[in-house]
Amino acid sequence: MIAVEDLRKEYGGFVAVEGSSFEVGDGEIFGVVGPNGAGKTTTLKMLAGLIEPTGGTATVAGYDADDPAMRSSLGFLPEESPLYEDMTPRSYLRFFADLYDVPREEATRRSEETLDRLELDHRERRLGDMSKGMKRKVAIARSLVNDPDVLIYDEPASGLDPLTTNYVLEFTRELAAAGKTVLFSAHNLYHVESVCDRVIIMNRGEIVARGTVPEIRERHGETTYHVFTTVPVEGSDRVDDGINGVDTSEERIDAPNERVDTSDGTARYRTVVAEMAAVERVRSEAESNGGAVVDIRTEEPSLEDLFLDIAGGPSTARGES
Numbered sequence: 001m002i003a004v005e006d007l008r009k010e011y012g013g014f015v016a017v018e019g020s021s022f023e024v025g026d027g028e029i030f031g032v033v034g035p036n037g038a039g040k041t042t043t044l045k046m047l048a049g050l051i052e053p054t055g056g057t058a059t060v061a062g063y064d065a066d067d068p069a070m071r072s073s074l075g076f077l078p079e080e081s082p083l084y085e086d087m088t089p090r091s092y093l094r095f096f097a098d099l100y101d102v103p104r105e106e107a108t109r110r111s112e113e114t115l116d117r118l119e120l121d122h123r124e125r126r127l128g129d130m131s132k133g134m135k136r137k138v139a140i141a142r143s144l145v146n147d148p149d150v151l152i153y154d155e156p157a158s159g160l161d162p163l164t165t166n167y168v169l170e171f172t173r174e175l176a177a178a179g180k181t182v183l184f185s186a187h188n189l190y191h192v193e194s195v196c197d198r199v200i201i202m203n204r205g206e207i208v209a210r211g212t213v214p215e216i217r218e219r220h221g222e223t224t225y226h227v228f229t230t231v232p233v234e235g236s237d238r239v240d241d242g243i244n245g246v247d248t249s250e251e252r253i254d255a256p257n258e259r260v261d262t263s264d265g266t267a268r269y270r271t272v273v274a275e276m277a278a279v280e281r282v283r284s285e286a287e288s289n290g291g292a293v294v295d296i297r298t299e300e301p302s303l304e305d306l307f308l309d310i311a312g313g314p315s316t317a318r319g320e321s
Ligand SMILES: Nc1ncnc2c1ncn2[C@@H]1O[C@H](COP(=O)(O)OP(=O)(O)OP(=O)(O)O)[C@@H](O)[C@H]1O
Pocket: 011, 014, 015, 016, 034, 035, 036, 037, 038, 039, 040, 041, 042, 043, 317, 320
């Protein structure tokens, strides 16, 4: 597991991470998200023992993060992971297994299993001749050669096509299901939402939101109602009442839709509102225009929406000019 308490990193007078505290349990996938410069990589590198914190503590798999003994329990996948171009996936993985003193047979079995799971062919091809996606798979396999308890993955799916991305996300879920602790950072918030049990949102070096996505949604988000009517709803002033800044623009729905599409090609109109009271105003206005409400759907904000709301301000860290 991972335990972080009041972690801080200063570069000169510049505060890159401050007051960061969180815990990640065994079998949990924990997301670290935030805009550029929020302090994500700095946090991950402190946990991987690659940079020294200015303050606070970080424990990884029961070791202080700066204890070299911790490395044997950690699989770190940095955002950029240059590989030795003249090696093949097999020789490269063997090389790292040797560094960790993994017995040869065990290392071969483990590496082949991971490469099978990630569907990496051409295991004797020169790494320098492989695509970016193939190299990423080799880097992921490398993070597992020592069978670590804790995985720290920075943008694991970066540069991968959608199919391979799905393999990697599914694979990450399997690692957690097998009891590994996974810290996962990615800019693609749909990936984060689909794999992470809990997340923290960082901005300017600090954690500004935390919890499961539904918890964050409850605290910071707003459900919106999409009201479909048979007639345009005029008088947006009236409709706007109590809408709390949500986009209320009416939009003709031309695209086919299970319920909205009608066999006689009748148009439907959608109004987006933020409260049930506003739905009723749309209904009465439609009825007074000779129409009716034909459908109401609720839409919950995605992690992406929440992120933009919470961390949408300038991403400059404090102390930066
Ligand atoms: N070695 C360094 N010296 C000085 N400042 C640094 C150093 N490394 C990082 N920083 C600064 O610390 C802040 C946090 O950087 P960090 O790389 O942790 O952000 P991030 O959230 O990972 O961003 P990104 O999404 O762009 O990768 C940034 O403002 C960055 O410029």
